[in-house]
Amino acid sequence: MKKTIAAMMVMLAAVGLAGNLSAQASLKDEPAVRNGIIQVGMAYEISRQCGDIRARTLRGIGYLQSLRTTARDLGYTDAEIDAFIDDKEEKRRLENMARAQLADLGAVAGEPDSYCTVGHAQIAANTRVGWLLR
Template identity: 50%
Template sequence: MKTPAIVTAAAMTVAMLAGNASAQSNLRDVTEITEGLIAVGTAVEISDKCGSIGPRNFRGLAYLNSLRNRAVALGFSASQIDDFTDDKAEQDRLEAIARARLADKGVVEGREETYCAVGRAEMAANSAIGRLLY
């Protein structure tokens, strides 16, 4: 079974996110982190399901690194970050958000052309998702 894109994106951040001091109680409450993970996961999902659109891997890694840096700047510890990214319920929550947003934009599971249309629209809009695609 293929790993969902948002789960893959969250797992990638486990190795990338680290910090020292703890300033907040939960990364789930930091919108810029969760929205960043959703954007990366959505871009990966689109690139996986649309053969004519690919991921900007280096840009994606740089973006994940910026999320890491932000988490560090906010004072999250490595253990808090690991707890967040390893939490299956949290992964499921972020994946559900990403899939609902894709559906709202017209994606139909199993129909490649719908992923391609959304991907092209995101690129044209120069959105956070679109900047991670080519």
């Protein structure tokens, strides 16, 4: 699971949710951006663990771009956003938060069916995580 969440973080950087920190508060403290990244990571992990569920890749890329716009609208520069995404400690923190949220929802490492159960529930509830899945 650690590798897949790490892969998700690399994917975030690759699609351009990238930039450096100095505006007001630290970008890691911006809930709209932080929570969005965690939700993308959760959806990605569910899609990797559950054979019945697929990630909506184009929808995910569009959502990541909207997070970049959100960060810009909050006053962060591309350099500040890049520094946030490139921060290895922050990646680990976000990975742990995504894992904890999945566990809280009932996902159990090594038990793919538990990820399917969580994923189907997220899709049925039309949550942000569910919106990123099919």
